[in-house]
Amino acid sequence: MPDGRPTRSRVTIQHVADEAGLSRGTVSRVLNDEPYVSDEARDAVREAVRRVGYVRSAAARSLVTSRAGAVALIVHEPHVVVLDDPNIGNILIGTNTVLSEADQQLVTVIVDSPRDSERVVEYLRGGFVDGAIVLSARTDDPITRAIIEIGLPACFVGHPSDAVDISYIGIDNAEAAEQITRRLVATGRRRVGMLASGLDRDSGQDRLAGFRAALGDRYDPRLVVDDPLFSYAAGGTGMRELLERAPDIDGVFAASDAVAAGAMDHLQRRGIDVPGQVGIVGFDDSAWALRCDPPLSTVRQPALTLGEDAARRVLLQIEGSTPEPRGLILPTEVVWRGSA
Amino acid sequence: MPDGRPTRSRVTIQHVADEAGLSRGTVSRVLNDEPYVSDEARDAVREAVRRVGYVRSAAARSLVTSRAGAVALIVHEPHVVVLDDPNIGNILIGTNTVLSEADQQLVTVIVDSPRDSERVVEYLRGGFVDGAIVLSARTDDPITRAIIEIGLPACFVGHPSDAVDISYIGIDNAEAAEQITRRLVATGRRRVGMLASGLDRDSGQDRLAGFRAALGDRYDPRLVVDDPLFSYAAGGTGMRELLERAPDIDGVFAASDAVAAGAMDHLQRRGIDVPGQVGIVGFDDSAWALRCDPPLSTVRQPALTLGEDAARRVLLQIEGSTPEPRGLILPTEVVWRGSA
C-alpha cells in the first residue's frame, strides 16, 4: 500500500443497496433527492447509509456528471502582495458568501511561481472545479489561455482584459483617481504629487492616468514617485523622495491607503502638519484609512461587491447562461475625511 | 472534432490512442512518464495529444488511483479574523511553498458558518484532497470529526488538541507570554496590565496564563482587559479601559502586535510617553511591530515555519508514514525593541 491512505476499503453505493435490500439505482435516487421513491425505500436507504457509514465518492460522481461542485478563486500575485492587499480579503469574503449559498465550495489557489502556474493549469483542466474567478489576471498568461481553451466558466476581477472574451468585473480606476485628485486640488493645493504603485498593471496605470487627467496643465512628471509595491513602507520612502524633489509640495495622492498611511506618518514624524501643510488622499477605503490620524480621505472600492458579483457571474455561466454585458464596472465613491 | 459526428463530447485517452495508432495502455504510460515505452511511441502520443487537444480527466484518474494531488488548508475562522491575523498569511505562504515543491495543489478553504462547515466535510469526504492542514481547529467540531473518521492525513496548526490522535504543530503560547512579561517586569514596571484577546481558544488562554505566571503575586485580575478580537481597535478601547482602572499603570502586555499598536497610539494621543511612562510589549512580530514608533518589543512567532512543517507532516502521512512525535512545539523568541 504505497498509497498511504489507511487500508479502509471504500464503502460503496452497492453496500448500501445490499444493506437496504434495494438496488443501486434506488439508492442513488435517494441520495440525490429525486422524486419517484417510496417513503419506505427512502428511510431504508438513509438507515443503511448510517449503518454502513457510506461516503459518496466525489470522483466517481464527478466522472459521470462532469461537475465538481467547486469554484476556484485564483490569486495571481506574489505572496507578499497577497498579505498586504486589503481588497483581496474582501473579495474573498464576498465570493465565499455567494458560493456558499449556492452550495459550491470555494477553493482559493495562490499562484506565485511559474511552477505554481503550471500546476494550476493542470488543476483547472483536470475538472476539479466548475469555474474560476481570477484576480489580477494577465492577458498573456498560461492560466488565462487555459481557461479560454477549455471554456471554463470564469470571471476576471479588476482587469478589463479587453483582448479576450471572458466575463470581467472591476472599477474605473482612472475615473476614480481623477475624481479624488480634483477634490484634492479643490482644497487649494498648488503643488500636487502622486505616490504611484503597481504600474505594471492596469489598475496602477489607470490611477496614474486619472491623476494626470485631473491635473491637466499642472501635471508635473517630476512629482510622481513610484514603487512597485502598494505598501506602507513604500509610502514612507516615496514621501521622502517627493519632499526632496519638491519641498513646497502641498498635496499628495497615494495609490493606496497603505501607501498614504506611510506617507502621512513620514510627514508627521518630520513635523509637517496634515492636512495643514500637506493634504493627503488615498485609495481603497481599507482599514488603513481609519487608522490614520487624521483619518484618510480616500476612494471607496466595493471589494466585497466585486467578489459577490464575480461569483454570481461564474455561477450563471455554470448554469449555462452568458452574463450580459460581458463586463461590469462598479461605481466607486469618494469618501472625504480629515486628511485633506 | 475528431470525426464528422456532431459530438461535443470530451476528448478521451481513446481518441489519442486512435490518433497515434496505439493502445490506451501505451498512451496512459506516456502520460504518466512510465518506463518501458519506446521513444517513437512516446513522440507519437505527445503529437497526438497536441493534435486532438486532449485533457486528462482528474475525476477518472482520481477514481482509479484514489489520489487527488491536492491538499486543503482549512481556515476555521470568522472572515474578519482571517483578514486581520498576520500569521495566517505566513502560514499560507509556508504551506504553499512546500506543497508546490511536492507538486501538490494547495486549496485554501474558509469556514465561516455551519453551512460552510457541512460543505467542507462533504468536500473532504468526497476525496477532492489527499490531506488537510487545519488552522485553529476546535476539538469538538464536525470537520475534526470527519478527518478522524475518514482517516485523512492531516496536521493541526496552533492547537495542541491533546484529545485527538492527529498530528499537530504549534508554539508554546504560555511559555512565550511568560518570558516576555518577565522581561517587561525586569525593566522596572510595577503595575503591569494585559490586553487579552481570543480567550475562547487555547492560544488566548495560554497567553493569559503565561502572563499570570510571570507576575506571580503581583498579578491583579483587574488589570486584565479582554476583547474577543485581536484587533488594532481593540487595543485602543482596551487601553482606555486599563487607564481608567489604573491610571498609574506602567506596563502592558498585549496579546498581539495589532492590539499593542492600538494601545500605543492611544497612549501617545493622550500624551503619555512610550516607553518613558508606559512600556508595551506585543505578540507575533508581525508587520505591525515595525510600524510602531518606537518599534514594538514582541514575541516572534515562526508562522512561516509552522506552515512549512505542517505541510511536510501531511505529505509524510500521504506517503504512508507517521510523523514522530505526533506533536511539535516550535520555539519562539523574544525580540526586544524600543517600546519597553
Add this chain to the structure above:
DNA sequence: GTGAAAGCGCTAACAC
C-alpha cells in the same frame, strides 16, 4: 416505484 445494465475516462494487471 424499482431494478438491470450501460457507460463516464482512466489505470494497472496480465498477456503476448
Add this chain to the structure above:
DNA sequence: GTGTTAGCGCTTTCAC
C-alpha cells in the same frame, strides 16, 4: 514494449 481487459463508484436510461 505494447495491447487487452477488468474494474474504480456512480448516475441514468430503459424496461418492467
